[in-house]
Amino acid sequence: METVTLKIFRYDPDKDNVPYYKDYEVPVEGTLLNALLYIKDNLDPTLSFRAFCRSEVCGSCAVRVNGKTKLACKTPMRELYEIWKGKPLKVEPLNHMKVIKDLVTDIDEPVEKMKTLMPWLVPDPSVVPSDPMHESIIYPEEMELYKDQIHCMLCFSCYSACEAVEDNERYRGPFAFSRAYRFQVDRRDIETAKDRRIRYAISGGLWSCVQCQKCLHVCPKGVKPAEDIQNLRRRSIRKGFTDKPGAKKLKHYVDWIYATGQINRLYLPAEVYGDSEAVEVLKSAYKSMGAEVWEVPKPVKGLLxxxxxxxxxxSKSEEKAMNIDFSHVREIDRLVSDFFKADVCTILDRALSKSYESKGLVDRLKSLLGGN
Amino acid sequence: MKIGFYQGCCFQGQDAHMFDTMRKVFEKLGVELELLEETTCCGGNTIEEEERELSYAINLRNIALSEAKGLDMLISCNTCYMVIAKAKLAADKNKKLKEKMNRLLKAEGLEYKGSAKIYHLLDFLRDVVGYEKIREAVVNPLTGVKVVPYYGCHVLYPKEIAVDNSDNPSSLEEILKALGAEVVSDYECKDVCCGYHSFYTDKNMTLRKLDRILNSVKEVSGDIIATPCPLCFKAFDIYQAKMESPPNVPSAFLTELMAYAFGLSREESGLKYHLIKVPV
Known part of the structure; x- marks a missing residue:
């Protein structure tokens, strides 16, 4: 029978000064959980790990294999064998959590963090009937809003894989934001609770998420925490929290993409952090290396x-974070026309089909347009 | 062969030289890049915070422009790739969404059909060009240069849009090997996010990540870190230069190294225009 080596993280705080790894030879069949059970039944009864339902429901058997978070009962050994080409598989407890013993981690900290985001319903008496004998109806279209999020089973895979948790220990964790969002869009939840939840989300690191997408990747249930975090950010801006750097960044995107079809990374430092010198600093850095820098993006063909x-x-969105700031758009239009010595339409008409070569391009474009 | 090239924000304007390099590299590989001029910014995975459907509209429009020319689409930025691939996935899975978006695009005379294939630089080089062809184009092999490969997140995560095996990818290593480089693949922070996207939402997060990644490159004595993502590259170059004590690890966008190995000059390859100097 084909076998593979599992190098398993072992640590018993009562006996061991430091953790160590122990090798076990297991058959390449069934799931990773089958392999762990095989070890416990046949090779080493002292190995500790959590597992209950064995069928992707309880979420207790998440571990890391060669650094990647996996739900043991959902991960075929054959797949691991093939991905890692038969090499030993290092099995470790989830990241970012204290180890109780071997592969068993302490979930208290992430659970406590989650609670700070109020992931529960605070009933709005005008919506939820006070008589407990009356049904509190949820319509299918409401359910659509959080039908994925309710599947979170607290397996902490996303918490283990999270890049924001790694570098900001106050960060509440992807699952916590998804659970908060689930109630944030619940019609039965009172508005004052929604206000508080947004404030708590902001202090819990809402803008620290790096959007790496690892939480979507590892979630065994198809929850998309990074997208829920975007949704919560939108709601925080709608609630008036527009002073955060992230909100200003979004404003830059909304206005510039509308105005030119592009963002303008030269202007981001000024518009987000008020660093008005950044444009000149960057331009001169490029110039010193002999490259020409476009101060504004070339408006794309078909812009209008x-x-x-x-x-x-x-205009049809009921959800949008903010309106386009048309005075800002006019400012951008002016920047573009000053730069190219022509209005946006003329630039679009005359400059776009020309050959594309960067060095000296700006000068060539300007001369093409009759400016200087 | 010909492919529709999506520029995003990283291959025009202040970074137009990166497109020049890209085009020259593909010329040597027998691939003509047709610029998709009417495409716009993908929204950088940020416009979703304004309205998710706006991201779908923008990016299905971007794909539709490639389809209108009868071309598949090459996207050379991890984030643009991820965002556009997600929009495609959403529209291909959800007929209602597709119809709604096509009603919008009709006003521009466009239609999203779902017929164009979307490639990232990595899978395009692996599956369409092939490692062998890259090897053949090398005239100035990167012999003895210890290159540390860095994929970046949005080509590997989430799995639905990944262009390589997310757990144990190999395409970048293979390309670098084809260039003759000594590939140092085993380093601690290989899978750590570069933090580019948090620079304007939580700057300290970015700086901490860069510090960890670049120092782990130093630990394995890497000469240069190479990435197929222009945003990761910007983080490694421009944001590294903003660090209080930069680890001084040079970085390169993948096609810059390819250009150099294909015999283009330091200037033509773009390696000249880095804030953290590349010693070539």
């Missing part, structure tokens, strides 16, 4: 029609 599409989506 694109603007219509953009506006159409936003």
């Amino acid at each position: 029609k694109f603007r219509d599409t953009y506006l159409e989506v936003l």
Whole structure:
């Protein structure tokens, strides 16, 4: 029978000064959980790990294999064998949590962090009937809003894989935000609770998420915490928290993409952090290396029609974080026309089909347009 | 062969030289890049915070522009790739969404059909160009250069859109080997996010991540860190330069190294224009 070596993290705080790894030869069949049970039954009864339902429901058997978070009962040994080409598989407890013994971790800390985001319903008496004998109806279209999030089974896979937890220990964890979001969009939840939840989310690191997408990747239930975090950010801005750097970054995106079809990374430091010198600093850094820098993006071909599409989506949106700031858009239009010595439409008409070569391109474009 | 090239924000404007390099590299590989001029910024995985459907509209429009030319699409930024692939996935799975978006695009004379394939630089080089062709184009092999591969997150996560095996990818290593480099693949922070996207939401997060990644490159005595993502590259170059005590680890965008190995000059490859100097 084909076998593979599992190098398993072992640590018993009552006996061991430091953790160590122990090798076990297991058959390449069934799931990783089968392999752990095989060890416990046949090779070493002292090995500790958590596992209850064995069928992807309870979420207790999550571990790391060669650093990657896996739900043991959902992970075929054959798959691991093939991905790692038969090499030994290092099995470790989840990251970012205290180890109780071997592969068993202490879930108290992430659970306590989650509670700070109020992931529960605070009933709105005008919606939820006070008589407990009356049904509190949830319509299918409401359910759509959080049908994925309710599947979170607290396996802490996302917490283990999270890049924000890694570098900000106050960060509450992906699952915690998904659970908070689930109630944030519940019609039965009172508005004052939603206000508080947003404030707690902000102090819990809402803007620290790096959007690496690892939480979506590891979630065994298809929850998308990074997307829920975006949704919560949107709601925080709608509630008036517009002073955060992240909110200003979004404003930059909303206005510049509408105005030119592009963002402008030269202006981001100024518009987000008020660093008005950054434009010149960056330009001169490039210039010193002999490269020419466009101060504004070239407006894309078809821009005016694109603007219509953009506006159409936003005009129908009931959810959007903010309105396009048209005075800002006019400012951007002016920057563009000052730069190219022509209005946006002329630039679009005349400059776009020309060959594309960067060095000296700005000068060439300007001369093409009759400016200098 | 010809492929539609999506520029995003990283291959134009202040970074137009990166497109010049990209085009020259693909010329040597027998691939013509047709610039998709009407495409816009993908929204950088940020416009979703304004309205998720806006991201779908923008990016299905981007794909539709490639389809209108009858071309598949090459995207050379991890984040653009992830965002556009997610929009495609959403529309291909959800007929209602697709119809709604197509009603919008109709006003521009466009239609998202779902017929164009979307490639990232990595799977395009692996599956369409092939490692052998890359090897053949090398005239100035990177012999003895210890190159540390760094994938970046958005080509590996989430799995639905990954272009390589998320747990144990190999395409970047293979490309670098084809360039003749000595690949140092085993380092502690290989899978740590570069933090680019948090620079304007939580700057300290970015700086901490860069510090860890770049120092772990130093630990394995890497000469240069190479990435197929222009944003990771910017984090490693521009944001590293903003650190209080930069570890001074040079970095390169993948096609810059390819250009150099294909015999282009330091200037033409773009390696000249880095804030953290590349010693070539």
